[in-house]
Amino acid sequence: MTSTCQQNEARRLDALHKLNLLDTPPSEAFDRITRTAANLFQLPIAAVSLTDSDRQWFKSRVGVGHDSIPRMRAPCGQVADSSEVLVLPDLREDDYYRDSLLAASGIRYYAGAPLITTDGHCLGAICVLGTEPRATTEQELAALRDLAGMVMAQIELQHALGRIDAISGLPNRHQFIEDFQDLQLDTAAGEQGLAVLINLATPEQLVHATRAMQSSYLDELVTDAARWLRNTIGPGRRIYHVATAQFMLMSPPGATLEGWLPLVETKMREALAVARSCHVATPSAGVVAFEIGHTDSLAVLRKAQSAAHDAIDSPTHVAVYSQQEDAMYQRRFRLLNDFVTALKSHDQLRLVYQPRIDVASNRCIGAEALLRWNHPELGVIGPAEFIPVIERSGLAQAVTAWVLETALRQQWEWRAAGLAVQVSVNVSPVNLIEPGFAGSVADALARHRLPANCLELEITESAIMEQPAKAHATLAAIAALGVGLAIDDFGTGYSSLAYLQKMPADVVKIDQSFVRELENDVRRQALVRAMITLSQDLGHRVVAEGVENSAVLDFLRRAGCEEVQGYLFAAPLEAQAFANYSCPISTRALRVPKLTLSPRTTAVLPL
Known part of the structure; x- marks a missing residue:
């Protein structure tokens, strides 16, 4: 309180x-x-x-x-x-x-x-x-x-809290709030009202346009849109300029969602045609129904903005506010904010370890470590939910740093107990363009008194393609340290052949989407067999993820795949449980005395 x-x-x-x-x-x-x-x-x-x-x-x-x-x-x-x-x-x-x-x-x-x-x-x-x-x-x-x-x-x-926007000439956000309050007073409580928010362009389009074109571009887009809206809506109806590239208008009295929505969709088709012919812009519209006398103006504005964002991917570019979608968005927003606290806590985040199996010997030769989050109020949050949220935020670098630190600390503890393991940490796209990332990796190894060859970094193909030149420079610097590199989620990117021959990678991991139910899909079998052959011809060791039954394992063995992992062998284990897991020394074991675990233990943040 x-x-x-x-x-x-x-x-x-x-x-x-x-x-x-x-x-x-x-x-x-x-x-x-x-x-x-x-x-x-x-x-x-x-x-x-x-x-x-x-x-x-x-x-x-x-x-x-x-x-x-x-x-x-x-x-x-x-x-x-x-x-x-x-x-x-x-x-x-x-x-x-x-x-x-x-x-x-x-x-x-x-x-x-x-x-x-x-x-x-x-x-x-x-x-x-x-x-x-x-x-x-x-x-x-x-x-x-x-x-x-x-x-x-x-x-x-x-104090310049005016009511008219200087560029569009339309009433602004403050006027909308005041008029909305008057509506609440002048209309019978309980009646339904409708509002529509028109978003002139996607966030990406606005960023690219303002960077690539003259500064007057946005002003021209707003001015043209305001003129078109005034002509389309006609006199007697107010249009509000509520944000830089957003306009809001209210439905006429007595309008229903069923009757008004088709009209909005028709007008949006016209708007799309105009925008595409005159500007590099894709407008969208969000519609929200509210109860007069029981709704706050800012709540209506927020819900309309949420619906307009959902409409970007809609075929009609119009979306009606969904309480379920909004609840999901607010949950993602909460998770993002709460994850900042999780990074600083000592009991919310941890790594668990899933065994990796050598196909030829059927022995455990390492493990993949996965990030887990136990929220103090929401309970266990699955990585499929929170990792994409973090990846799109500014926290990705901090998360990689946390996983790297935790994995190396665990590796040092295992080595002190006589277990020599190799840790593999998945890095996000922002790490590959982060200045000095290779240096921070070297510092982490030195801080834990670990050799470079005990660490492997996993990189996705899509991460490399975001800024190829910077990514390759970072990878070259990491390889020069003696740290291993692996291509993760192989086959899901869009430049596999070009970058397989250039990357100094030691390992290729075939994504589980190609492996699951492989035993009943002839076309998928042909594709996986080609992936294995291509990777090995280029000098890479191949790991197949998501193996869940013996039929898939038998196929991969016949196809020559070196390593597999999946629930057929074990679910992810806590650190101590994995240490107790039987991991005989493989031919790739590091030269460390008293080894009882083979060297390939992978610590992966699945970004």
Whole structure:
């Protein structure tokens, strides 16, 4: 609770400071409202009081000689904390305020109404004070609230919180919020409303266009879209420019989703034709239904944006908000945020180890280590769910570093116990273009006092293709260290032959999607047999993943595959359980005394 209060206070202060109101000169516009408040209540003191972190600063004041007082035990501070009207008929009769600075200076009466932004942050209060106790009528309180609304309107007017976007000429996000609030008041509660958000281009298109074209490109896209929307929608309907390349409009009264959706889809077909002929852009539209009187404007905007993002991959480029899809997105967002904490914890992440089997001898010659996450509230999160989320974020480098550190620490412990193992860590695409990545690998090996040949890095074909020149330079530097390289998920990329002959790789791992149910698929058997032959002709050792039955194993043995792994042999094991697993020394064992495990243990983050 304390943490939440601190976050809310930080956001409130940020909203206040962004307005640049504190310590500014007096303004007649505010003074006029303050004088009106004093005259209305027939009191000698009134002020527009803004609540800073440690003080109450008066933007406008009547009957006050100083421009600020300490926030501690100041009633306006309580108004800022609660966002509610506060009335103190007699400060001397109030247990909390009787010893305050105000009471000591002779103030007996206080009434204050909150100054609240459109985003819900309370900046402070408009207040009236008197030297005698008094009662307050409901009419006076209503008038004080109205005066608070006038102060906020003046703040917005004076600090560029305008209502029209300069480029599109359309009402902006602030106007949408205000009009939505009016809709809630003017329409019968419980009726259905519909909103549609039009996204002019995909995020990737906007990034590429602004990098490759003139800076005026986006302005032209917005201007053309606004003109087309005005002509298409016609007079009498408001269109809102709610984000850089996003527009929002509301349905006419009485519209239903069944009747309005086909119209939106028709207009989107026209928009797509226009956009593709004039701009490198693919617009999409998200439609959301809401209940008038029971829905927040920002919630409608967020849901419409979520639906518009889903619409990018829709055949019609129109999508209706799905609570299920939204829940999945919010879960992914939570997992991404919570994973930051997981990386710093000591009990959420761990590596487990799945045996790798030598086909010729049927013996365990190593293991693949897999990342596991046990969330403190959500429980076990499968890697198929959290790894793709991390891979698309800025956490991929930190995750690789964690896995590398953990795998090398485990390897050192095994070697200290007489087990010599080789650790293989899967790296993400960002690692291959990361400056100094090879150096960080060398530092990790030195820190754990391990030789370079005990480590192998696994790289996917798609990772190499993102920035081939930088990736190859990084791989060459890693190979120069003496660290092994493996091509992971072979066959799922799009440049296998070109890069197989160039990469200094020792191992090729055939993806499990080619191996499962292999025994009943003649075409797949021919493909896997060709993969094995090609890889071996280029000097690579071949590992087949996902072996789950003896028929598949028999085929791979006949095809000449050297290693396999899968549930036919064992599920992933905890570190100690794997150490107890029978792993006789293979012909590839490292020259280390007292070996009871063969050298190939693979630690893989399946990115």
